[in-house]
């Protein structure tokens with residue numbers, strides 16, 4: 001029902017992240033490939049998310065005499081072996097039957113954690129049971145009825161999650177033309193792990209929440225008031241301006257995720273790596289700063305940290321990993337990122353990723 005996955009082609013090896021992407025896409029139907037890779041509109045933002053990284057140059061120092069570099073850090077009290085977490089991507093069952101269960105297990109084995117999606121193939125409880133450390137943050141959309149929102153938050157609390165991620169850039173789905181061309185509709189079964197037919201909550205209401213186009217948008221005040229009743233810290237995802245970062249922190253967020261949803265929401269917005277510096281300047285000292293959209297290799301992670309991010313999220317990279325080889329593929333993505341980050345740190349002459357600063361990079365004019 002969920003995936004066209006037929007296993008790894010015998011000739012495909014997973015020696016680089018590019019090979020993992022190719023192997024992952026090889027295993028998927030064309031329609032699913034377009035769903036995973038695609039963005040909205042003319043995909044200007046999808047391309048800009050990548051091209052902006054190319055405009056950042058490293059500024060290495062030699063003879064630093066530093067010992068072997070450290071890539072470890074922590075975010076909101078959660079230890080990370082590298083400053084990377086997995087992003088909440090819904091519809092995960094299309095990419096591998098084990099979906100986020102495979103991602104969370106790989107995360108836990110490797111030593112990072114991930115954000116699990118509200119609209120995923122497995123429930124919050126199933127993922128917390130499979131790998132509690134690998135699935136530490138629960139994502140949800142602030143929309144729909146208050147009762148259903150509260151019920152989902154409470155489930156994350158009861159299942160032992162360490163924090164919440166509120167996706168704010170999705171008041172309606174982006175204009176995705178591949179949906180129109182392919183007449184593709186996401187199958188409810190791959191997005192409703194949290195809302196199975198026998199759930200005691202109102203199924204129709206819950207599924208309506210996953211179809212945000214039918215729901216009125218919320219405000220900072222409402223979000224802040226509701227979340228004040230729960231003990232978990234929360235991150236605001238989908239922030240692209242310093243003004244919104246400050247508004248999120250004022251509303252009680254423990255940090256922000258600088259994200260344009262991987263170019264899948266409003267096409268034509270700035271890339272996240274371009275948006276990062278002013279946001280980091282406004283939020284520094286007040287909360288965590290995470291970035292996603294366009295991370296494809298270890299050097300991208302180092303550039304994001306140098307420009308002010310505490311950590312990054314990987315979305316499609318992680319999906320390519322499970323599509324290529326389930327949990328092992330997801331693990332290999334993290335291991336290749338780690339090795340490249342370490343190499344870049346040594347060549348940059350910087351010893352500890354948490355000490356990286358603006359002097360390690362420069363923008364091409």
Ligand SMILES: Cc1cc2nc3c(=O)[nH]c(=O)nc-3n(C[C@H](O)[C@H](O)[C@H](O)COP(=O)(O)O)c2cc1C
Nearest residue numbers: 087088089090117167261262292293294314315316
């Ligand atoms: C297939 C797919 C499904 C996604 N579903 C969600 C979702 O349900 N909620 C959410 O907050 N973000 C979702 N995202 C966005 C990711 O969390 C993340 O912001 C994005 O993938 C980062 O860009 P990258 O793929 O270039 O790493 C999705 C992304 C993809 C590729």
